[in-house]
Amino acid sequence: MSPKTIYDKIWDAHVAHEADDGTCLLYIDRHLVHEVTSPQAFEGLRMTGRSVRAPDKTIAVPDHNVPTTLDRANAATMTEDSRIQVEALDKNAKDFGIHYYPVSDVRQGIVHIVGPEQGWTLPGMTVVCGDSHTATHGAFGALAHGIGTSEVEHVLATQTLIQKKSKNMKVEITGKLKPGVTAKDITLAVIGETGTAGGTGYVIEYCGEAIRDLSMEGRMTVCNMAIEGGARAGLIAPDETTYEYVKGRPHAPKGAQWEAALAWWKTLFTDEGAHFDKVITLRGEDIQPVVTWGTSPEDVLPITATVPSPEDFEGGKVEAARRSIEYMGLKPGQKLTDIEIDTVFIGSCTNGRIEDLRAAAEILKGKKIKEGMRAMIVPGSGLVRAQAEEEGLADIFKEAGFEWRLAGCSMCLAMNPDQLAEEERCASTSNRNFEGRQGYKGRTHLVSPGMAAAAAITGKLTDVREMM
Amino acid sequence: MEKFDKITGIAAPMPLVNIDTDMIIPKVFLKTIKRSGLGVNLFDEMRFDRQGNEIEDFVLNKPQYRETEILVAGDNFGCGSSREHAPWAIKDFGIKCVISTSFADIFFNNCFKNGILPIVLPKDQVDVLMQDAEKGANARVTVDLEAQTVTTSDGESFSFEVDTFKKHCLMNGLDDIGLTMEKAASIDTYEEQAAQSRPWV
Numbered sequence: 224m225s226p227k228t229i230y231d232k233i234w235d236a237h238v239a240h241e242a243d244d245g246t247c248l249l250y251i252d253r254h255l256v257h258e259v260t261s262p263q264a265f266e267g268l269r270m271t272g273r274s275v276r277a278p279d280k281t282i283a284v285p286d287h288n289v290p291t292t293l294d295r296a297n298a299a300t301m302t303e304d305s306r307i308q309v310e311a312l313d314k315n316a317k318d319f320g321i322h323y324y325p326v327s328d329v330r331q332g333i334v335h336i337v338g339p340e341q342g343w344t345l346p347g348m349t350v351v352c353g354d355s356h357t358a359t360h361g362a363f364g365a366l367a368h369g370i371g372t373s374e375v376e377h378v379l380a381t382q383t384l385i386q387k388k389s390k391n392m393k394v395e396i397t398g399k400l401k402p403g404v405t406a407k408d409i410t411l412a413v414i415g416e417t418g419t420a421g422g423t424g425y426v427i428e429y430c431g432e433a434i435r436d437l438s439m440e441g442r443m444t445v446c447n448m449a450i451e452g453g454a455r456a457g458l459i460a461p462d463e464t465t466y467e468y469v470k471g472r473p474h475a476p477k478g479a480q481w482e483a484a485l486a487w488w489k490t491l492f493t494d495e496g497a498h499f500d501k502v503i504t505l506r507g508e509d510i511q512p513v514v515t516w517g518t519s520p521e522d523v524l525p526i527t528a529t530v531p532s533p534e535d536f537e538g539g540k541v542e543a544a545r546r547s548i549e550y551m552g553l554k555p556g557q558k559l560t561d562i563e564i565d566t567v568f569i570g571s572c573t574n575g576r577i578e579d580l581r582a583a584a585e586i587l588k589g590k591k592i593k594e595g596m597r598a599m600i601v602p603g604s605g606l607v608r609a610q611a612e613e614e615g616l617a618d619i620f621k622e623a624g625f626e627w628r629l630a631g632c633s634m635c636l637a638m639n640p641d642q643l644a645e646e647e648r649c650a651s652t653s654n655r656n657f658e659g660r661q662g663y664k665g666r667t668h669l670v671s672p673g674m675a676a677a678a679a680i681t682g683k684l685t686d687v688r689e690m691m
Numbered sequence: 692m693e694k695f696d697k698i699t700g701i702a703a704p705m706p707l708v709n710i711d712t713d714m715i716i717p718k719v720f721l722k723t724i725k726r727s728g729l730g731v732n733l734f735d736e737m738r739f740d741r742q743g744n745e746i747e748d749f750v751l752n753k754p755q756y757r758e759t760e761i762l763v764a765g766d767n768f769g770c771g772s773s774r775e776h777a778p779w780a781i782k783d784f785g786i787k788c789v790i791s792t793s794f795a796d797i798f799f800n801n802c803f804k805n806g807i808l809p810i811v812l813p814k815d816q817v818d819v820l821m822q823d824a825e826k827g828a829n830a831r832v833t834v835d836l837e838a839q840t841v842t843t844s845d846g847e848s849f850s851f852e853v854d855t856f857k858k859h860c861l862m863n864g865l866d867d868i869g870l871t872m873e874k875a876a877s878i879d880t881y882e883e884q885a886a887q888s889r890p891w892v
Contacts (some may be wrong), residue, residue: 236889239881240874246856248874250881252892260774262724273868276878280892288722304722311724348892355773355797369797371775372726373804373867381871383878387854419709420767420793453770455796476891484891519709539708539765546707636772638718645741657713657771659736 226494228391229460230426233366233491237349239383248383252348253360255334256283256321256375258312259638260353264376265315274319276382281321282343285309286333287638289326291601291628296327305639319379332604332630335359335572339443340604342472346461346488351378356572356654358449361458362442363465364491366426368456389455390500392425393493396433398507403688405512405582406441407574407652407671409433410448412510415523416503422454425501428493429459433507439468440578447573448654451520460492512687514559515656515669517547522656526674526686530557550658551666552646559684562668566649567598567679568661569672570628571635574652575603577610579672584616586676586690592624593682599626599641601633625679637661650678693806694864695836698787700760702824702832703750710764711771712798716780729776730783751784755827759784761834763817763824764791768809769798778805788834790841792817803857804867808836816849836862 227235240248254277261283268274275281288305289295298306309326316323324331330341335356338344350360350367353375360367374384394413414421427449434445442459449457466485469475476484511525522544524531532555533545548555553562569575569583580602592598600620602608608630611617617627634641635653643649643665652675656667668684677685720732738749745752751759762781768791769777778801781789789802790810802809812820823830823843830844836858842848860867871878885892 240877242856244855246854248871248877250878250885259721263726263775266724271868302722308722308724345891347889353773353775355771369773371773371778371797371801371804373775373801377868377871380868381875381878382882383871385856385867385871419770420795423767423793423796453767453795480891484889487889519711521709539706542706543708543765636718638721655711655713655771657711659717660713663717663736663741 226497228493228497228499229364229428229458229491230366230391231497233347233349234388236347245387247386247388249349249386251351251378251382251384252280253338253343253350254281254378255338255350255352255357256281257287257334257352257354258285258308259287260372261315261375262308262311263372264379265319267376268379273380275321275379278320280382281379282338283312283316283321284324284331284334284337285312285326287632287636289631290639291631291633291641293629295629329605329609332607333572333575333632335447336575336603336607339363340472340606342469342475345469345475345484346465347491351384355450356447358457359443359447359572361446361449361456362439363469364458364461364488366456366458369450389426390424391498392422392427392454392501393499393503394427394429395431395502395504396429396507397431397504398433399436400433400507400510403512403673403691404510405671405673406437406444408510408513410445411513411515411520411523411669412505413503414448414452414520415513416505417452419451419519419521420453422449422452425454427454427457429457434459435462438578439464440576443576444573448520451654461488512671512674514674514684516551516553516559517544518550518656518658519543519547520654520656520669522547524559526559526684528559530555530559532556560686562648562684563682564648564650564668564678564684565597566643566647567596567675568634568649568651568653569599569675570601570603570633571653572603573654574672575601575607577607579652580607580611580616583672583676584619586673586687587623587680588619590623590680592679596624596679596682598624598679599628599634601628602630604630634661650675650684692864692866695787695806695808695861697833697835697837698760699831699833701756701758701828702761702763702820703756703759704821704824705750705762705764706821708765709767709770712769712774712777713771715769715777716774721774721776726779727783729780730785733780733784760787761832762786762789763820764789766792768794770795773797775801778802778807782807790817790820803861806861806864808834808861810834810841810851812841812849812851819843819847
């Protein structure tokens with residue numbers, strides 16, 4: 224038998240039908256659903272008289288629209304259109320009998336944080352959601368990717384997706400990371416290397432010592448942004464760190480089933496000599512704390528660098544860089560550490576887990592944020608919030624001057640009231656720095672949680688290593 | 692789904708690279724529970740100022756491009772979020788075909804589900820089409836899905852590749868779900884086998 228990659232193995236285990244031209248029906252083990260990309264899909268089912276084929280494998284949670292302020296139980300905190308979407312999800316979950324974590328449930332949170340937390344996401348599974356950051360679940364050695372609403376309807380009705388296989392790409396991070404360098408810096412550095420289209424048509428396997436050394440939280444951060452590099456999915460072979468995280472979670476297998484599952488999971492690695500269509504290697508030692516300067520996640524530089532000039536680029540990127548620099552209100556040659564910021568956002572499916580909050584707390588302990596700074600921490604789930612309170616992190620945040628919020632997507636995509644004002648500048652632990660992403664004409668610099676915390680204290684983009 | 696066969700129409704140039712789905716349809720318009728009516732908000736933040744007035748310089752606001760049916764765009768069009776609101780808005784505006792050197796994966800798939808044909812061509816050919824599109828309303832481009840060709844207003848023709856199954860669905864306006872349900876027996880069999888081999892799922 225020819226050697227296979229982990230992607231090949233998971234793919235082969237999920238083909239329910241293959242046509243002569245290689246078009247496959249890929250069976251889906253877990254379908255995660257949220258309020259923004261699903262209403263039209265459920266409506267489609269109703270109009271055609273179809274039902275949800277596997278409600279027990281379908282899990283819904285509202286996250287994109289929900290307010291994160293402490294008064295959110297009051298319906299008046301939501302705009303009417305947001306409320307209609309959340310109510311539609313309430314009704315669809317009930318009518319179609321799918322698993323549901325409503326806003327009032329302590330387990331509610333960002334769909335990509337809730338899935339792993341509750342043990343819905345397991346190694347070797349196929350996981351989809353109408354959200355591009357579904358790539359997050361690849362951290363478990365699952366094949367996980369975002370889909371559009373038509374495909375959401377297709378999966379609801381048939382529990383399969385029409386797919387053709389992607390190509391294999393290996394991203395290896397060798398050696399050890401230096402202090403102050405995190406999973407966020409790895410994933411941004413990779414995108415800086417490949418560009419936002421470098422992964423198009425590929426599924427990435429992240430490997431190497433620096434990846435192995437990461438916790439599950441860190442691995443989720445890395446895989447989360449695979450989509451920002453254009454890849455369909457990113458994954459990491461499961462190991463003891465994975466099993467340790469999964470064991471005992473509410474929907475993880477137990478007893479004899481656990482043993483059977485574990486035996487199969489241990490076969491999920493890339494065989495010696497398996498073929499990759501593209502290989503990227505970065506040295507862990509070379510990665511520095513990074514920050515984005517522009518309006519594409521590929522616009523990434525070490526914090527010690529200066530704002531580039533459009534002439535530093537080639538082709539269509541010259542005009543794009545000129546547009547980005549103007550939009551961001553920057554000057555070529557300006558030191559990144561001289562950029563003053565107004566807002567700090569710590570949260571999102573990229574960096575809203577407990578480890579991210581611990582990293583921020585380490586920098587913020589005993590410190591105050593700069594006067595006039597707007598700073599908020601939005602935990603990724605109600606359970607992350609509870610744990611942070613138990614560990615005393617919430618007190619550190621509040622004493623430093625941060626707002627301590629309830630769980631949701633919040634200012635990552637600013638569909639709820641958490642938005643930037645025009646030309647307001649934000650150091651954000653989220654995943655996209657697109658024009659208008661965090662608010663009309665708002666300016667986003669993507670950073671790690673430690674870097675965001677450091678910026679909140681100094682009022683400028685700051686090298687976190689100087690505060691450790 | 693509406694069938695796609697052959698169109699001859701106005702092509703608009705959008706040479707900017709990395710046009711993302713937040714640009715195509717900003718999140719404020721995702722709060723709908725319908726698929727229709729998003730065309731008026733297509734490229735909203737590039738097309739209108741804060742007061743809702745048209746920005747004159749934006750290509751689709753220029754008189755010669757108001758009836759655009761084909762978009763010629765820079766690399767990596769449609770990157771970012773999975774929101775199908777992006778192709779819904781494009782289709783609702785009246786655009787039926789987007790041509791670029793590359794597309795983001797999810798956006799590319801979403802187009803086919805909505806009767807939009809995304810065409811990938813090499814850079815030199817996209818450059819020729821971009822120049823042709825800059826001529827404005829009198830320069831009509833023809834896209835023939837059956838023949839898999841794009842023809843400029845000067846008669847220069849380029850061939851493009853398209854997945855056979857996707858072409859078939861687009862040309863016949865077929866509903867994917869209906870087609871998959873014809874294979875329900877295969878899914879049943881798969882589920883029975885998986886229940887044995889991976890019972891914890």
